[in-house]
Amino acid sequence: MLLLGGAAPAAWADGGPVGGDLHVAQTLGDRELTVVVRRVDGAPAPVSVDVVGHVGTAAGELRLRVVPAGGRVFGETAVRVGGPGATSATLSVDRFGPWELELDDGVNTARIPFTVPERVTPAWERFTYGGFVAAGLFLLLALGFALRTGVGRGTVLAVAGLVVAVTVAVTAALLSSSVPVAAPPLDGSRPPVNMAVRAVDARAGAPVALAVDLTDASTGRPVDDLRVQHAAFVHLVLVSPSGVLTHVHPVRVRPGHYAATFTPGEGGRFGLSAELSRAGAGVQEVRATLDVAGDPAVSTVVPGVGPRQADGATVDVSSGPLVAGRAVTVAADFGGPSDLQPWLGMRGHLIIVGPLPPDAPVGAAAVAAPVWAHAHAMVPPTPGAVGGEPDETVAAYDPKVDFTFTFPQPGRYRLWFQAERGYRVITAPAVFDVPADPGGAP
Known part of the structure; x- marks a missing residue:
């Protein structure tokens, strides 16, 4: 039997888009869920998490935990899922940087990396706001000198500082639209991924626990730099001998190791295709086969429209x-x-x-x-x-x-x-x- 979770060490993979909501489809045991980690603004700050169930989702309790990189569990809560719809929970974070959200159903554990970004103020914005703040100070100085000494040297210098500060602020604001945005670093040299799929006693009509191992084609090391693409780390499609398609989303257990459960409706050789994306590289598609004990079914799909x-x-x-x-x-x-x-x-x-x-x-x-x-x-x-x-x-x-x-x-x-x-x-x-x-x- 394949056990998910356990004492696997924490590993910090590239997650989804930084600065927006993170949507991740997860096949956790026999539940097909969508987990939405809402955008986090600042730290310390609350983290809102929605767990969306679908028709057929088994009722039960999930434990949600947030863990910072290299640290211990910082926050934990429980949600009750069952049937279709969204269930919300709120946790909290205390620092910027990489985190993991753990979903634990008591048997299986999924680990979803996410990032709490620290906002970096661009130079033009600092000059704009700084210029207007300085202009306000120079205006107060000019008024003070004018009231005390009239139009003297101090007043003239304060007014000159006011003009310079306003000029800097307005110029920076006007030029902001033409300042190029720094392109993120791109590493297009990532090697392809090798995939091995294992299952114990796969039989038609019974839940099958799939262990999906992903390794780097250049080094053989576990691959732990997958990015969320189309709301999942891995899209795993299984095609039965009669042409029935199953679309699941394995959960990340530890570096390079993912797991999912599906129930085959027939026996025979299944074709598998995994669609995934490594950080800094494009989308890859890798294939495998899975043999399931039992009798195959007959296709009933009529060709045409x-x-x-x-x-x-x-x-x-x-x-x-x-x-x-x-x-x-x-x-x-x-x-x-x-x-x-x-x-x-x-x-x-x-x-x-x-x-x-x-x-x-x-x-x-x-x-x-x-x-x-x-x-x-x-x-x-x-x-x-x-x-x-x-x-x-x-x-x-x-x-x-x-x-x-x-x-x-x-x-x-x-x-x-x-x-x-x-x-x-x-x-x-x-x-x-x-x-x-x-x-x-x-």
């Missing part, structure tokens, strides 16, 4: 003309009112795998597929929003989600459209047969 049942909803899939090498818009209409919720920061997700042999088990074929794509339908920007992207409590988005994609090769592709409504993630499968360009393009 049209309505289909998915997770209790009717989803209508549509597409423009399909030709390899040409951009096409594909869409999934989840029906009903405009109440889709942002999941992983997006209105919708589309995962595409192919070309695949028509009669081969999908999971094993997916691992060797030349195309494994992950497209997104963005959330419209919110004017005046503070803290970053909207969370899952916002249910206000159009039920039709569309994507533009270019199928690079002809053949059969598997597609999965995903969106969230009522705190339930709906996954609608599709199969497209993409013909070659009659003009001779790929």
